[in-house]
Amino acid sequence: xxxxxxxxxxxxxxxxxxxxxxxxxxxxxxxxxxxxxxxxxxxxxxxxxxxxxxxxxxxxxxxxxxxxxxxxxxxxxxxxxxxxxxxxxxxxxxxxxxxxxxxxxxxxxxxxxxxxxxxxxxxxxxxxxxxxxxxxxxxxxxxxxxxxxxxxxxxxxxxxxxxxxxxxxxxxxxxxxxxxxxxxxxxxxxxxxxxxxxxxxxxxxxxxxxxxxxxxxxxxxxxx
Amino acid sequence: xxxxxxxxxxxxxxxxxxxxxxxxxxxxxxxxxxxxxxxxxxxxxxxxxxxxxxxxxxxxxxxxxxxxxxxxxxxxxxxxxxxxxxxxxxxxxxxxxxxxxxxxxx
Numbered sequence: 001x002x003x004x005x006x007x008x009x010x011x012x013x014x015x016x017x018x019x020x021x022x023x024x025x026x027x028x029x030x031x032x033x034x035x036x037x038x039x040x041x042x043x044x045x046x047x048x049x050x051x052x053x054x055x056x057x058x059x060x061x062x063x064x065x066x067x068x069x070x071x072x073x074x075x076x077x078x079x080x081x082x083x084x085x086x087x088x089x090x091x092x093x094x095x096x097x098x099x100x101x102x103x104x105x106x107x108x109x110x111x112x113x114x115x116x117x118x119x120x121x122x123x124x125x126x127x128x129x130x131x132x133x134x135x136x137x138x139x140x141x142x143x144x145x146x147x148x149x150x151x152x153x154x155x156x157x158x159x160x161x162x163x164x165x166x167x168x169x170x171x172x173x174x175x176x177x178x179x180x181x182x183x184x185x186x187x188x189x190x191x192x193x194x195x196x197x198x199x200x201x202x203x204x205x206x207x208x209x210x211x212x213x214x215x216x217x218x219x220x221x222x223x224x
Numbered sequence: 225x226x227x228x229x230x231x232x233x234x235x236x237x238x239x240x241x242x243x244x245x246x247x248x249x250x251x252x253x254x255x256x257x258x259x260x261x262x263x264x265x266x267x268x269x270x271x272x273x274x275x276x277x278x279x280x281x282x283x284x285x286x287x288x289x290x291x292x293x294x295x296x297x298x299x300x301x302x303x304x305x306x307x308x309x310x311x312x313x314x315x316x317x318x319x320x321x322x323x324x325x326x327x328x329x330x
Contacts, residue, residue: 038320038321041320042326045313045317045320045326046326048313049310049313049326049327052309052310055299056299056300056305056309056310059299060300060304060305062239063236063239063300063301063302066238066239066302067302078238079238082238082239082241082242083241085241085242085243087242087243087244088227088244089227089228089243089244089245090225090226090227091225091226091228091269091270092226093269095292102292103292104269104293104295106269106270108228110244111244118242118243118244119242120242133239134239134242134243137239137240137242137243138243141243144272144297144299145228145270147297148270148272148295148297151295151312151313152292152295152297154313155289155316156290156292157320158316158319158320159289159290159319161319161320161321162320165322
């Protein structure tokens, strides 16, 4: 029995059939979308994990270097050294569409091309450990940006996959069976109506024949 | 043209200033929340945030999860790695697949 009340009419039947066809098509498309998203997501998430491990190791190493650098000079000198950075990093952002998910693409530009501009201080009053520390951090920066790109993409794709999966499941387990049940209900009801009409007509025909020819009376007369 | 922000305890992030990233030292949580909101609505496409601070600002961070920009990325601070970043990656696998089939054994 259908979960919702539907009118057992031909018009409703056509509508339900159309709905079923659309739902089937949508289901197939969404399933394909989900599968493709999943394939790309798995590749991306592996890359994301690898990048993250690399970046975390890199930053930790850099942090150690900074601690060493800090130990070798006074805090004031350190702060002053890093107070006015020479270099600046800008991001050019773009969007890439992967299976209807917008994922960001970052491209970074530095204000000056000289890679030695990361040392924003004179070398006279700072320890060489600071140079190493800054260098080690600069080395992880490109990977950090890749990480940002990959991780954001993973988050967005994961959300989209979840949504798509829900839609696929809703179509597969709710909408399609419901439409099928409705169609079955309507066809049964229509068939039933047709049968009852037919029987009624047969009965009426019998009655009309009886009225004109009086078979029963004749038969009774013959028997006597 | 977007910029990159780094948030966290001063000791964890001062090095990034030399590279040309904008550093935002944060010492208390409420101030951090306000700051994050201001940065996220500003011209920053990527916000790196230390894991320690991110743990306190979870609610604020989740608001930007579904937006393309800004990307809020956790990085380990000077006090060590809490594993929150890795957990985040695992969580997105779990969200997409239903269970963590890739890195479950790690």
